[in-house]
Amino acid sequence: MNSKEKIASTQAEGEELLENKVMIEVKNLTKKFNGFTAVDHISFDVKESEIFGLLGPNGAGKTTIIRMLSTLTRPTEGTASIGGYDIVKQDNKVRQLIGLVSEKMIMYDRLTAEENLRFFGKLYNIPKNTLNQRIDELLELVQLGKWKDSKVGTFSTGMRQRMNVIRALLNMPKVLFLDEPTLGLDPQSTVEVREFIKKINRENQTTIILTTHMMTEADRLCDRIGIIDHGKISTLDTSTNLKKLVSGGDTTVLKLEIPNLTKKMVAAIQALDCVKSVSQENAAHLKIHATGNEAFDSIIDAARANKAKINSVENLQPTLEDVFLYITGREVRDKADNKIAMPNRRHFRPKQRIR
């Protein structure tokens, strides 16, 4: 009941921003692998020409959602449609509409850039002349024109990823799925790929769904962001609204630099009533989410009482990182290295979290 209201409200907000029609409709989509639920009854809509981000740690179920929507995996339960076509019953219609940039490079190392694109293009029955022209255009678009006849195996990671993206654009898809498009790229290539994604969206009105575990990426690219944790969408909103969740009200985000940081100090700070979460960023830095007017004083007092030598205190503007921490009670990392136990998780979570 609660969850439906939540979705309805986010939809209403979305429509204020974009008055486009719904391109992707997901209802109770679920995927189970041998009893393990990877995706758990998720529902959301994506409008035409929107950039929609799925943000979450590794193993949250992002890739499985993408694979289901791109017809590569069948859902165990629930339905979804793209451009009005059902992803299971009308899968070949859906395939005409979509392009997929997978986490793995979809490319044959022993073939040249052109041969690769021609091979995949032919699978879409694109007429020969149109295809040749499109291959040249796309290669030029990502500055790979002069590498046309080189084998993809000799390309750098950045070049390969650019190839990977244009491969998905061969059929001029209405919907483009990008699964971790900047994973493993250097900062320069990352920026290039992001700019390119924006450009495609702007110029072709392509609807884009991208997954990422990087907050900055989601923040820069996406119109709306769905935060995914344990196979569920816990929150779905625009980046700005998500941040308001944290900074709104009386939340304070503090960054303390304490060179002589001890476990005892961390425990003492965590024990405070006003503190919602503490994360230790490195040997000397603590990031603290707290509420209430007294929060600042109490934290400093608790630290000083434990003989902490405080070098600096920063009052931070919330980032998406903080939003994630605030919503899920933990950082965006692999589940395995989630070391610091979060106290009082249930204290604030239920309101935001869709279960």
Place this chain on the structure above:
Amino acid sequence: MIRMGAKTMISHSLRIAWKDLMELFRNRMGLVLLILMPIFMMTMVGFIYPSETSLNSVPIALVNEDAGFGNYSLSSTFIMTLNSINENTGMITITDASNLDDVREMIQTGDAEGGIIISSDFTSNIMSGKQGTVTIVTDESNPQMSAMIQAVLGQVFEQMGTMLAQQNVQGLGVDANTSLAVVKPYNVQTKGSIEGEFSYFDFIAPGIMAMTVMMSVMTGLPAAISQEREVGTLDGMMVAPINRLSVILGKTLAQMARGILQGTLILVLAVTLFGVTVHGNILLVFALLLLGVFSFVGLGVVLTSFAKDQETAVMMMTTIMFPMMFLSGVFFPVEQMPWFMQSISKVLPLTYVADALRKVMVLGADIPAITTELSILIVFGVVMTAIAVPVFKRAMTR
């Protein structure tokens, strides 16, 4: 509409097959191995199982110590007969030596594989009613050689004896033409169902050809598909609006081309290097190979669908290929096996491919002569494909 669908499916399959072959030909190392494998296979099997005719020009040292009897020497008749028999078979090359020590030294240095010594009293003993002695010096490390020399000597003495007896009966007034029938009334001849010599290699070559082609497709197909799945490129094909079957069909075509290439290579080697002659229709040989692949491919596809990664796929294939290799009568005749193995052999498609191929290549059989094998293979193929198609479709959208 359906015909259109079939047409695009075929064209997509050809695209995929062409892409696979292009990848194959760009892989130099793989290509070299692809060609080396059948060459190794053929030369190994060919030389490990030598046919009798393959023993030729074995160097033998000959010591003639015979002093003769007056001016009459039987040893020269002996050497003459030996030479005339050898002219036909070409099995040995004779080198002269002076004495036993000389022969031993030659064997040790490898200049000779064995020796024959005619004793000094050879002629005199025979003429005086005693036995003439011929000693064979053998290399103990090579028992096969000693057996061969004994067989040759046996022939020489038999022929000499026959000649002597013929002379004797001719002396009794029998004419030269019938003298042989009087001395040796029985003559045993071996004849196969076809003309010409039939060696072990003739038996084994069709089987090896069938096996290589099958093995190529059987191991190649699951490996190729699971490799693409692992690398991620399979998703690229699956996300395109193509029939799922084009992927499997295209891959099969590529593997088939690879297998047939190897099969042809084997055939060429068998004919040029080991003197195998194809008695039947060569087109029928290739048609049989293709039918063989068809009967197998379903099994390969089913296994592909179950294998999670390339390693598992290859291991699965090897596990199945090994018993199939030995039980399908490729190397050993099925009739030699115990009954339970014979029954296993009867359910292996390779048995029928090898059988039919052997009949066509060695016996020159045509289609009516191999209808049993053909129908079994077709049934096998249809049943396996009927199982494989839905299994594969399911596995692709797990």
